[in-house]
Amino acid sequence: MLYGTITMVILYIILKYILAWIRYFNSLDTRLGQSTWRWSYDYPVVGERDVSDLDDKNFVRLRRKRNRIITLMYSVILIMFILSMSLLSKFMIFFLA
Numbered sequence: 546m547l548y549g550t551i552t553m554v555i556l557y558i559i560l561k562y563i564l565a566w567i568r569y570f571n572s573l574d575t576r577l578g579q580s581t582w583r584w585s586y587d588y589p590v591v592g593e594r595d596v597s598d599l600d601d602k603n604f605v606r607l608r609r610k611r612n613r614i615i616t617l618m619y620s621v622i623l624i625m626f627i628l629s630m631s632l633l634s635k636f637m638i639f640f641l642a
Contacts, residue, residue: 546632546635546636546639549628549631549632549635550632552628553625553628553629553632556621556624556625556628557625559621560618560621560622560625563614563617563618563621564581564618566614567581567611567614567615567618568581570607570610570611570614571611573607574604574607576604577607577608577611581615581618582615583615584612584615584616585608585611585612
């Protein structure tokens with residue numbers, strides 16, 4: 546139970562660090578928007594014109610970096626969810642058994 550709590554705190558600190566990076570990338574270019582939870586698209590969408598690597602290489606590379614950081618954020622959130630379910634079950638066993 547103690548190790549699970551310590552791991553949750555460490556993962557929370559890592560999540561806050563990742564969110565700071567996402568906010569940093571969002572502030573570098575206004576075309577990225579201010580969304581923390583949404584990937585930017587790199588593929589052609591019907592009705593939307595996407596900026597390709599030939600149009601604006603720096604923006605596309607920045608967008609791909611931000612998308613990788615967002616993927617990392619989602620993986621940390623998934624690990625935290627699984628760990629929280631494990632931690633909750635250990636608390637329930639401790640208090641109800």
